[in-house]
Amino acid sequence: MKKRANLGMILVLCLLMAPVSVRADGLEPGMSGYYTVHDEQGEVLLRLAGTVNVGDEYIARDNRRYRVSQVDAAAQRAAAVYVETVTLPEVTRAAAQEDWIPRVALYCTHTDESYIDGDGSESIAQGGGILDVAQLLTESLQAQGCEAVLDETNHVPHDAGAYRRSRRTAVALMKEEAPTLLLDIHRDAVPEDEYLEQVEGESVSAVRIVIGRGNANYPVNEELAKTVKAIADARYPGLIKDIYLGKGNYNQDLMARSLLLEFGSHETEKEMAEKSTAYLAEVLAVTLGAGETPQASAAPNASVAPGQSARPDATREAALPPISAEPPKDVGNSPWKGIGILALILLVVGGGILLFFVRPGERGASARHALREMTGLGPRPDPDRDERG
């Protein structure tokens, strides 16, 4: 009877294997909707493709921090409450660090993401326009004195397995390059005006930094994002539009100092996203403490030849506020903290059970029994282990 029930379950599973229509995002004509997040006054704070969850946090351009308090999934709307005004890391003068070359590794989880204006489509499975943006960012970082490598491995389809596949790319980059910073380059899927910005008098795409709260590196990545924003705000105000702290993992558990960057949306002109790369590369290089290259260069929006700096010229440089070249500091995140918390929880829960559910005279025996069970020395209820595997 039991085996018939098991076989019945297996039959059900086999039926599930029948061809079904897919609902993987990005592969069907027309993008899925986006969420609109409002503040307490009903003003639109941001629009975001994907899902907004209660507890998500958002640091706006003006450094006001909000926390999502309500989500209406059907209407794709959310409400956020103001928490505090964040004080970004202080931007101070520091000498350029010689003999320090930061390494940046880049990849694109959603390699199909493209720009309608520029690529002709929002998704190109063979390799989207986002790879071109990532390539330009890589070259700009190299021009800024960083060692930058882009892995163009294709992770299609754009489905739930994409982050699982790109995880392997990210780990390969970590193994081969030992990067200081790991970047996952994306583009958003919201209306174009969400990312329109003017930097140095030209129209560019602003950049959103996305941090995953679902991993232990979240505090470090948040500090890094704030440092990037602080330097960008000092040098190119508006370039970093905001920082979104979402529920996902985004493979940021793999190493501290890993960020997800959104360069515009599918409606953004691709050229504007490409223009942003030079500005962001400079900001990232400064964040990482890259040595300043000696030559003044052409304007940042010009294409940069390898080895040539993309920095503004020296006279403009003198007028800019001093910038920090200190690498971002770790926030003391380590596995020992998690182990300590786990041990404390076990102690509290175990002690609580003994105190409240076991009679005083039997607590010692129960504790000894529990320890025997943990070490596997206690009696086993069923010797026929092979039947159950």
Added chain:
Amino acid sequence: MHISVFLLAALGFLILFGSLQRVLDRMGLTDRQALFFVVLMIAGSLLPDIPLGEHFTLNIGGGLIPIALCVYLFFKAGTAWERVRTVLAAILGGALVYLLGRWLPAEPERVWLPDLWIYGLSAGVLALLLGRSRRAAFVAGIMGVFLGDLAQGLISLAQGYDVTIAIGGAGLLDAALIAGIVAVALAELVGETRERLAHAKHEGLHYHNGHFERREEA
């Protein structure tokens, strides 16, 4: 030491401490064998991937060793039904991973569970359906992710996309390894609980002070 190596080392300590003895017994592994495989995985993950043609790579610690362990568990199965169950777990696990990849939303934040846990929990549920087999749970978790990725990769190649199928490519951090561990944990948690209760009911026992005892004694 990287966190992943630390986690697997912690697993090694748990094996040494004997905390996983029952689980390993259920899987047909001794402590030494389990430790041996853990050490191989750690060492293997430090080695470069093995290229297999233009579109395939195999990670030693995250792919080759877990696959070898699954094969070992298959041959160690004492009954024909257990071997069938092991193979079924691998195939159905692969189908499940492939389907989950197509059905679940593409953005991780849309799923209420962390994405890395989903495959393990699904494999664990599959193993429970197959009779609470810890061996099947492990095989379903590991091979499920590998076969699911292989299936998707082959489909993408057939469609003309230039993809690389990296089996266990994330080494100790790969979803497959996490899925295998989570699946076994779920099967053990549910299976052990049910088996203890079933045993107690059969023997007329009740649970008192942390162990089963006969009602007349209590």
